[in-house]
Amino acid sequence: MESDADCPRSANCEDLAQETYVEAHNALEVTSIEYLESYLYQTAGNMALDRNRRCKTRQTLExxxxxQxxxxxxxxxxxxxxxxLIEQERPLV
Structure with missing residues (x-):
């Protein structure tokens, strides 16, 4: 995943939209989605939150x-x- 500094905001949004549509497509293969628009918004929101968490974790580690x-x-x-632990368990076997 790229940070905002490495990737323009519009590209991040485009990636997020594409990932959301792929997720919806995969979900539609196994089940029906009654409220597709709501599903897309919720999925995009969840993916954005996950992306932000990963980014913050990466920044913290960096x-x-x-x-080393x-x-x-x-x-x-x-x-x-x-x-x-392996050696301790050997006599028990």
Whole structure:
């Protein structure tokens, strides 16, 4: 997904509209939609909210001051903790 700085607002709106219509098309293949206009508005609103949440999360992660070493250290700790659990469960089997 592109940020607003990377993509003009009109392009974001066009993408959102296209995604909304694709979602409606897919939904119509499996069920009927009684109030299509309402469905489109609700779906577009939900997709816009999801897009904004992802954008904020990405910005938060990009602005965080976590080093690559910290990330690797956390990953190593997680894998060693998982290995410890596996070893603890072996005698039980």
């Amino acid at each position: 602005n965080s001051e976590v080093s 070493e910290d990330i690797e250290s956390i990953a190593l700790e997680a894998s060693s903790a998982e290995q410890e």
